[in-house]
Structure formats: C-alpha cells, structure tokens
Amino acid sequence: MDKxxxxxxxxxxxxxxxxxxxxxxxxxxASALLADGKSIYRNVPDLADVKTMLKVLGTMGCGTxxxxxxxxxxxxxxxxxxxxxxxxxxxxxxxxxSVLVLGPLxxxxxxxxxxxxxxxxxxxxxxxxxxxxxxxxxxxxHLTEGYVEATAKHLTxxxxxxxxxxxxxxxxxxxxxxxxxxxxxxxxCAREPEVEExxxxxxxxxxxxxxxxxxxxxxxxxxxxxxxxxxILPDRIEAGTLMVAAAITGGDVLIKxxxxxxxxxxxxxxxxxxxxxxxxxGGIRVRAPQxxxxxxxxxxxxxxxxxxxxxxxxxxxxxxxxxxxISERIFENRFMHVPELHRMGxxxxxxxxxxxxxxxxxxxGAPVMATDLRASASLVLAGLRAEGKTDIQRIYHLDRGYERxxxxxxxxxxxxxxxxx
Ligand code: EPZ
Numbered sequence: 174m175d176k177x178x179x180x181x182x183x184x185x186x187x188x189x190x191x192x193x194x195x196x197x198x199x200x201x202x203a204s205a206l207l208a209d210g211k212s213i214y215r216n217v218p219d220l221a222d223v224k225t226m227l228k229v230l231g232t233m234g235c236g237t238x239x240x241x242x243x244x245x246x247x248x249x250x251x252x253x254x255x256x257x258x259x260x261x262x263x264x265x266x267x268x269x270x271s272v273l274v275l276g277p278l279x280x281x282x283x284x285x286x287x288x289x290x291x292x293x294x295x296x297x298x299x300x301x302x303x304x305x306x307x308x309x310x311x312x313x314x315h316l317t318e319g320y321v322e323a324t325a326k327h328l329t330x331x332x333x334x335x336x337x338x339x340x341x342x343x344x345x346x347x348x349x350x351x352x353x354x355x356x357x358x359x360x361x362c363a364r365e366p367e368v369e370e371x372x373x374x375x376x377x378x379x380x381x382x383x384x385x386x387x388x389x390x391x392x393x394x395x396x397x398x399x400x401x402x403x404x405i406l407p408d409r410i411e412a413g414t415l416m417v418a419a420a421i422t423g424g425d426v427l428i429k430x431x432x433x434x435x436x437x438x439x440x441x442x443x444x445x446x447x448x449x450x451x452x453x454x455g456g457i458r459v460r461a462p463q464x465x466x467x468x469x470x471x472x473x474x475x476x477x478x479x480x481x482x483x484x485x486x487x488x489x490x491x492x493x494x495x496x497x498x499i500s501e502r503i504f505e506n507r508f509m510h511v512p513e514l515h516r517m518g519x520x521x522x523x524x525x526x527x528x529x530x531x532x533x534x535x536x537x538g539a540p541v542m543a544t545d546l547r548a549s550a551s552l553v554l555a556g557l558r559a560e561g562k563t564d565i566q567r568i569y570h571l572d573r574g575y576e577r578x579x580x581x582x583x584x585x586x587x588x589x590x591x592x593x594x
Contacts, residue, residue, distance in 0.1 A: 176566050177579055179589040181538060181559040185424035187585045188456075189415055191431055192218040192576040193246065194408040197367040199270045200344040201374050201405060202226045205235070205250035206277035207348060208378055210400035213240075217248040217405055218576045221569065225268040232264065233257050233274075252400075255282075262288035262319060268573075269293055272300055273341055275323060276349035279312050285323045289316065294545040296504040306333040306346030310353050330355030330394055338363050338474045343390070344371050351380040353394040362390050365475040366435040370406050377401045409435040410481045411575060412457070414550050416440075417485045418582060419459040420448050421492065421558045426585055429456040438478040442470060442486065446493060467495030467532055472503050484510045484551035491519035492558055493532040500527045510548035513541040517555050517563070538563040543570040550575065557587055566594070 193216035203226065205212040217223060219239070227237040227248065236251035258278040265271040269290035278285035292298055304314050304321065309332065312325040330353045333346055343363040348371075350357035362368065364386055372385030378398040384390040412431040419426035420443055433440060433452040440450050440457070447462035467490055472480040480503035490497035491514055501507045508528055511521050516539045520531040538561035543549035549571035556563035565571075568591070571578060579589045 174566070174594050175568055175591050176564055176594045177553065177568050177589060177591055179553070179556045179563050179587065180561065181536070181557055181563065183422060183557070183586050183588055185419050185422045185426050185557070185582070185585040185587060188427040188429060189581050189585055190429045191407040191412045191415065192216070193405040194367060194370070195220055195222055195574050196340070196365075196410070197370045197405050198223055199226050200273050200341065200348070200367070200371045201403065202230065202248070202250060203273040203277055204348055204371065204375060204378070205230070205400070206252055206274060207281050207352065207375070208398040208400045209252055211236070211249055211251040212400040213402045214248045215404040216246050218246070218408065220576055221573045222268050222270065225264060226271065229260050229264050229271045229274060232261065233259065258282045258285045260287040265290050269298060270341060272303065273345055275303060275321065276307065276345035276347070279307060279323045279325050280328055280349045280352040283325055283327070285321070287321050289319050289321060294509060295507045300342070302335050302337055302339045302342040303345045306335070306342065306359070307349055309333045310346070310349055310357065312349070328353035330357040330392070332358045333360065335359070335361040340365050340368060343368050347372065347382065347385070347390060347392065348375070350392040351375055351382065351394065351398065355394055357392045357394070359390040359392070360388065362388050363474060364388060366406065366409060366432070374401055374403050377403060407431055410479065412436060413439045413479070413482045414485050414554070414575070415581070416443060416450070416457065416459045417489050417554055418557055418585070420446065420461045420465065421489050421554050423461045423463065424585070425458070425460045427456050427458045431455065431457050433457055438476060439482055442468060442478060446489065465489065465493040467493040467497040467530070469498040471500040474503070480504060480507060481547055483507060484547040485554055487521070487528060487530060488514065488551040488554040490530040491521065491533060491555065492536060495532055497530040497532070498527060499530060502526060509544040510551040513544070513548070513552055514555055516541055517559050519555070535560050537561055540564040540566070543567045546570050546574045553578065553582070553589075556589070557582070
C-alpha cells in the first residue's frame with residue numbers, strides 16, 4: 174500500500190487546475206444505463222471510485238473504458254441489448270455509490286438486484302429513502318440475503334416526499350422517474366450542484382426534468398433516452414481542499430476551473446478566517462493572512478457549508494488564533510481525523526456531534542493513519558503546516574476522491590511525495 178511522506182512549512186504559490194467532480198461523475202456514469210448506445214464523458218477524474226463504477230457497469234455487460242490512455246480524462250460507456258441488472262456485494266461494499274445503478278436498472282430493464290451498501294466509516298448511511306422513492310413509482314422492493322431486489326413492469330409517475338434530504342437518493346429516484354409513465358414530483362430534494370449536473374445530462378439525453386437544484390423537481394416521463402456526450406463539471410470539494418491548502422500554508426494560489434457559485438459557503442467561511450478570496454474568469458485566488466482567525470461552522474445540506482469540507486476546515490482551525498466550534502450535522506461519525514490530528518499536536522475536544530478546536534502555534538509532523546476520504550485530506554493539509562516530517566498511511570482512502578493530489582501540491586511548492594510502502 175502506498176503512503177505519503179511530507180515535510181511542512183512551505184508556503185504554497187502558483188496556479189492549479191481542479192479535476193472533474195467525483196460526486197457528479199458517479200451518478201452520470203450510472204445514467205448511461207438509461208439509453209441504448211455509446212455515451213462519451215470528458216473531464217472524468219481518474220479516481221478509484223470511478224474505476225469501481227466502471228467495473229460495476231462492466232460486470233453487467235456494458236462496454237466501458239477510458240479513452241486515449243490512462244492519463245486521458247475521457248470515458249465511454251456502451252449499453253447494447255440485454256445486460257445482467259445486478260451489482261454484486263464485493264463491488265458495492267467497496268463503493269456505496271454503486272447503489273446509483275438501482276434507479277436506472279429498474280426504469281430501463283424492469284429489474285435490479287443490487288447489494289445493500291452497508292455502513293461505512295462515517296455512518297450507517299441507510300438507503301431507505303432511495304427505496305421509498307422507487308416504491309412510490311411502482312417498483313416492488315424485496316430485501317433478501319443482503320440484496321435489494323427491485324422489479325417493475327413499467328414505472329409510473331408519482332409524488333415522492335423525501336423524509337431526509339439525500340443527494341444520491343434524489344439522484345436515484347430522478348433517474349428512475351425519467352422513463353416512468355406520466356409526471357413525477359420529488360419534494361424535499363437535495364440541491365447540490367451535482368444533482369443539477371445530473372439533471373442537465375439527463376435532459377441532454379431527452380429527459381424532461383425541471384427544478385433540479387431546488388427542493389422540488391418535476392419530471393415528465395418519456396419513452397426512451399439517447400446516449401450523450403458531456404464534459405463533467407469541476408470538483409468543488411477538491412477546489413475547497415486546495416483553497417484550504419493555500420490558507421494553511423500562508424500561501425497565494427490561483428485555483429482554476431472552478432465554479433465559485435458552487436462554493437459560496439466555503440468562500441464566505443474562508444473570508445471569515447481572514448483570507449482574501451477573489452473570483453474571476455473561472456478561478457478563485459486565495460491569499461492567506463499572517464494570522465488566521467478561528468471561526469465556527471455547522472455542516473448542512475447545500476447551499477450550506479458542505480460536510481465534505483468539515484475535516485479540511487478543522488485542520489485549518491487547529492492553527493488559527495482562538496477557539497472554533499465545529500458541528501457535524503449530516504453524518505454521525507465524521508470526526509475520525511481528530512485522533513490523528515491530536516498526534517500532530519492539535520488541541521481538539523469532541524462532544525457528540527461537536528468538536529471544539531483551540532488553535533495552537535505549531536503542529537508537529539508525525540506518522541498518521543488515513544481513515545476515510547476527507548479525513549485523509551485533512552491530514553495532508555495538517556502535514557503541509559506541521560514542522561518536520563509527516564507520514565500518512567492507508568492513502569487508498571485519499572485515492573478514492575483526489576486525482577494526483579500530491580503532484581498538484583508539489584507543483585505549488587509543497588515537499589510531498591508518494592512512496593510505495
Ligand atoms: C453524498 O452521499 C456524497 N456522495 C457524499 O460525499 C456527501 O458527503 C453526502 O452526499 C452529503 O453531502 C456522493 O454523492 C457519491 P446523503 P450520500 O444520502 O448521498 C441520511 C465524499 O466524501 N440518509 O445525502 O450517500 C444519511 O445517513 C462523500 O465525497 C438516510 O437516512 O449522502 C445522512 O445522514 C462522502 N436515508 C444524510 O441522510 C437515505 O435513504 C445525508 O446522506 C439516504 C440518506
């Protein structure tokens with residue numbers, strides 16, 4: 174297993190481009206199942222999770238592949254004729270977003286057998302709302318031997334009111350409704366940019382979706398969809414992570430290929446810490462102050478402060494001037510980066526869903542362990558600031574959501590490298 178070795182104390186400067194959005198690519202790749210033919214996607218990040226989704230589609234009998242060699246950002250998914258509408262446990266357990274094939278399979282093929290994703294490090298992460306939505310559109314759902322068995326002669330439009338705002342739940346049900354007979358109205362939907370991006374792709378395929386990005390999405394079912402060519406939007410969480418990298422090193426970095434509107438809450442919060450952020454021609458320039466102010470944050474659904482940026486902001490607050498109160502209100506166990514940050518000298522006290530972070534003058538490098546995707550990112554950020562050497566083990570967690578992060582940081586002046594353990 175690879176690990177990252179780094180030495181902190183280098184100010185980051187220069188320009189860096191953001192890769193395509195993981196959390197848009199995953200549902201969009203699954204949506205290829207809704208049309209017969211070959212769909213081509215550009216700006217697809219080269220990530221472990223994307224590889225897993227392509228593998229899931231491949232095991233069903235779809236033609237999948239990255240075009241133009243490993244470094245290319247182009248992928249294709251080809252669906253021809255009958256496929257095996259199943260997603261096996263050994264793949265789903267490595268990436269819960271595989272559950273996103275459920276809606277398209279039931280809608281297009283009338284049947285799906287998808288392993289229950291089970292929990293993960295950050296929480297139980299049930300899919301009851303996904304199943305509630307599919308049932309409301311007429312699917313029969315049975316849970317047997319750890320699998321969801323969903324069948325439907327033909328889905329019919331209906332009203333779905335989500336009890337909980339769920340990103341992939343909204344996406345799964347939206348993908349099912351596009352081929353249902355009649356109108357569907359989805360209420361209390363997730364408003365993330367990735368939901369909007371999926372709707373944009375589905376409409377390019379011939380779907381009739383309105384309201385994506387708001388909490389009420391209306392869908393007129395159509396007979397069939399056609400394959401699509403699409404370039405995926407930039408990853409706002411990678412962009413936010415790079416912004417924090419500039420802030421924590423006292424740097425001055427221009428982050429390119431970003432949609433600032435997708436990061437408003439993060440931009441405002443970083444300005445509160447004393448950073449100067451200027452947006453323009455598709456980029457965000459981050460200039461850090463000498464001394465960072467401590468700020469409080471509560472994670473909420475979009476457009477609030479994203480839970481996927483909580484660990485990164487916490488790393489920043491460990492060296493801010495003052496005390497920061499961070500409340501994680503989306504997932505029940507998303508503070509696993511705290512014990513590792515403690516090893517680097519951070520002063521953090523966790524009480525339930527709240528972490529109280531008292532800024533310290535310096536962090537010290539140490540051997541630490543990644544536990545989940547965004548926790549890994551927070552350890553890299555702390556390592557950029559810490560005095561001395563930091564080794565980060567189990568960085569396969571990082572590879573799930575960041576494309577060549579160490580290369581991007583090294584190009585900005587960080588002393589960081591990946592080594593084969
Ligand atoms: C998506 O996960 C993202 N993943 C997550 O990103 C992100 O953290 C999360 O949304 C919240 O923004 C992808 O888009 C692939 P949810 P998702 O359903 O859809 C509860 C990352 O780091 N819930 O919005 O699985 C759930 O337990 C990953 O890139 C139910 O109770 O999250 C949680 O408390 C991590 N029943 C809350 O809703 C359901 O049926 C939000 O979960 C579904 C969800």
